[in-house]
Amino acid sequence: MRLRNIIILTVLVPLFLILLVFSLVAIKSLEDNVRSKLQNEVQIITHAIGTSLSYALERDTPEALQESLHSAFSFHRIYGAYVFDTNGQKIxxxxxxxxxxxxxxxRKVAESGEGLGAYRQHERWNYYSALMPLTTPSGETQGVLQVNRLNTGIENYTGFISIVAVLVFTFGAAGIVLTIWWGFRHYIERPINRLLGVMEQIEKGDRSYRAAIKGPVEYRKLSMALNGMLDAMAAKDADIEARQQKEIELEQRLRKSKKLAELGVLAAGVAHEIGAPLTVINGQAQRLARRKTIGDDERAKLDRIRNEVERIVVIVRHLMELGRQHNVEKEPCRLTDIVANARELVEDELTAQQAHLEVDLDDPDATLMANAQQLTQVVTNLLQNALQASPGGRIRLRARRHDGELHLTVEDDGPGIADAEKSQVFDPFFTTKPVGQGSGLGLSMVHRIVNDHGGSIGVFDSALGGAGFDLTLPLKETQPTV
Structure with a gap:
């Protein structure tokens, strides 16, 4: 059912019915009031002449009786007055x-001693007639008085007035309904249809369609609200798309983390197997270096062997650490303390290379549940990588809080990292440095520590022109991602 029909049936029709009933009750009340007034007038007239008539009957004086009856006609619209005996015969x-x-x-009135009043019709005339017993002072009934009063115009036409009122009300109500129907169609239904047209266009896939801001104030507000809702939905869709893209990136990072963990386990096994032979080589080289029979050239070669063995031992230790899932001992630690400790560790290199480090922390007092020593190692490694990529250049460390997480970025203005190499920077032994200047395990260890803390790390192109690393850590206790 259409809205206008619902309004007519549920609002207007009951309202008109209530008004009709009220009008009929009002007309009926008017009719009853007129009738009551008529009856009271007749009763008053009857009692007014009843006393003199009783006296005339008791004295049996016809002249007084006639005079009293004639006096009744001095009242308005009294058309008849009669005196009957107790048997109903006219005197x-x-x-x-x-x-x-x-x-x-x-006779019944005479016997009961109580008056009687009724509406009567005689020869096309309407009367209100009252009967009153005429009694002596001792209470004996000696006759009955009848007074007839002719109905007035309004009394005769109250029924006709009721019919006319109902007809007028019916035609008036029909006119009102038609007027309201036209106004509803013009000022309500058409604007609604325009809004429905907008929704149908959107349903077909045209998300850019918007409602026209016109019509009554309420519809302009509704159109603006609809357009605002559509704009919000568009923004929400864009946000969902961005979140989906972020989830894809996180999934890629997760696969990367699993791959890194598998490589770390394999590397740790290999490292364990070569650890013992390296110890033997180092010990034998040290014993040979102590002999006095060898020359300085041989001794220098033995020292070089020992240095390379120590380098291998460090790599082996890193490999073993890389392949092991740590139960990180966490405690509350302040971000500003971690950054300060890391900066202190690279201060000499910063000074030596005359590099500029910018630190921007939106909330220095932010507290993490983490292992402060390991996070300091993470920040230190990232700063050292930036220094090696941009000697004497510009380095920026920033930290922001968002949705219960800490986002920390380290950027430099160096040459950056090629797109083809970004997916490999966290792999063990991958490095862009010349041979002998890096083991390729620093960023792998960073990735491992971040995962142990339930966070994530990625690489991006910095606005400074070089590479940037985006580190995300939860501010509350959480489980490792891998």
Whole structure:
């Protein structure tokens, strides 16, 4: 059912019915009031002349009886006055309406001693007639008085007035309904159809369609609200798309982390197997270096062997650490302390290379549940990589809080990292440095520590022109991602 029909049936029709009932009740009340007034007037007239008539009957004086009856006609619209005996026989009377009551009715009034009033019709005339017993001072009934009063115009036409009122009300109500129907169609239904048209276009896939801001104030507000909702939905869709892209990136990082963990386990096994032979080589080279029979050239070669063995031992230790899942002992630690410790560790290199480090922390007092020593190692490694990529250049360390996480970035203005190499920077033994200047395990260890803390790390192109590393850590206790 259409909205306008619902409004007509549920609002207007009950309202008109209530008004109709109220009008009929008002007309009925008017009619009852007129009738009551008529009855009271007749009763007053009857009692007014009843006393003198009783006296005339008791004295049996016809002249007084006639005079009293004539006095009744001095009242407005009194058309008949009669005196009957106790048997219902007329003694004397004047005017119209003598036969309004039967003798039996008159005898009953005489016997009961109580008056009677009723509406009667006689010869196309409407009367209100009252019967009153005429009693002596001792209480004996000696006759009955009948007074007839002719109905007024309004009394005769109250029924006709009711019919006319109902007809007028019906036609008026029909006119009101038609007017409201036209106004609803023009000012309500058409704007709604315009809004429905907008929604249908959007349903078909045209998300750029917007409602026209016109019409009554309410519809302009509704159109603006609809457009605002569509704009919000568009923004939400863009946000969802961005989140989905982020989830894809996180999934890629997760696969990367699993791959790194598998490589770390394999590397740790290999490292364990070569650890013992390296110890033997180092010990034998040290014993040979102590002999006095060898020359300086041989001794220098033995020292070089020992240095390379120590380098291998460090790599082996890193490999073993890389392949082991740590139970990180966490405690509350302040971000500013971690950054300060890392900066202190690279301060000499910063000074030596005359590099500029910018530190921007939106909340230096931010507290993490983490291993402060390991996080200091992470920040230190990232700063050292930036120094090696941009000697004497510009380095920026920033930290921001967002949705219960800490986002820390380290950027430089060096040559950056090629797109083809970004997916490999966290792999063990991958390095862009010349041979002998890096083991390729620093960023792998960083990745491992971050994962142990339940965070993530990625690489991006910095606005400074070089490479940037984005580190995300939870501010609350969480489980490792791998």
């Amino acid at each position: 004397y009377g004047l005017g119209l309406g003598e036969e309004l009551f039967k003798p039996e009715d008159i």
